[in-house]
């Protein structure tokens with residue numbers, strides 16, 4: 001079966017859903033095609049408290065509202081799709097699904113988001129969102145007056161550890177190496193902070209708890225000593241991976257594998273735009289993804305209008 005759209009939006013997170021709302025409302029025949037469930041990373045968070053206009057909402061609820069809003073304007077959504085083949089060329093933008101459906105479009109918005117690098121130790125998946133977080137801006141407030149652990153030794157780990165002292169009563173930084181890989185300023189701020197304690201050459205080997213996280217197993221790499229360390233929360237900042245696998249065929253990516261975009265969110269391939277956590281940018285939030293989705297959709301509409309002249 002062959003299907004033809006004005007725009008295919010790849011990814012159903014806040015960036016993709018917003019693009020779907022703007023495109024469909026502008027009468028562009030739009031398909032949101034996602035390899036995961038609708039909502040993207042939003043559905044990993046039980047409470048979003050920093051989305052303007054909504055005092056507090058679960059990520060799942062917010063995703064559902066965005067989905068219904070996009071569909072109300074005629075946007076089609078295929079979630080949990082298995083995409084077998086993809087072409088992102090100036091004159092050929094197409095996708096083939098595992099049931100053989102071939103989807104073509106005049107423009108594509110890549111809104112494939114990203115994922116935090118994980119430690120990959122037992123209990124991490126179980127306590128994700130129940131004591132384990134990868135986002136201080138999102139979840140710091142939930143740990144007011146609690147004792148927490150920050151994992152990592154780069155700039156983001158140290159900066160976020162310092163910023164988390166606004167909420168937490170104590171922050172223990174756990175870093176696997178014998179030195180931090182951060183700027184001197186970030187190191188001095190963290191090391192000299194009265195609420196911060198530091199464990200170098202130490203790793204977490206397991207997470208434990210019941211409903212939520214209660215403790216971690218720590219291992220000192222030099223001595224081999226192990227310890228059960230009680231904690232209310234663990235923030236992990238050991239890097240971020242954009243979902244751009246396969247895009248290096250045709251798109252300019254930077255050294256972090258993020259898509260390089262212009263300010264109007266166009267890419268180096270005519271008719272291909274990108275939005276959200278997969279692009280080269282500083283701040284990754286629902287609000288920034290929503291803003292990117294808007295810009296990419298408006299630029300795509302302008303591109304399609306010019307093509308039709």
Ligand SMILES: Cc1cc2nc3c(=O)[nH]c(=O)nc-3n(C[C@H](O)[C@H](O)[C@H](O)COP(=O)(O)OP(=O)(O)OC[C@H]3O[C@@H](n4cnc5c(N)ncnc54)[C@H](O)[C@@H]3O)c2cc1C
Pocket residue numbers: 010011012013014015016033034035036037038039040041042044045047048049050083111112113114115116129133134135137138139243275276277278284285286287289
């Ligand atoms: C635990 C957690 C809590 C958070 N809490 C908050 C918060 O409180 N407030 C806040 O503002 N932000 C929060 N964030 C950050 C926020 O969720 C992200 O910045 C935002 O979801 C990014 O939106 P996006 O649309 O760019 O990408 P994503 O949300 O990552 O969505 C990407 C979509 O693309 C799909 N996809 C990926 N690759 C492909 C592919 N190759 N083909 C097709 N589809 C693909 C995925 O399945 C997904 O549907 C949190 C993040 C996490 C992980």
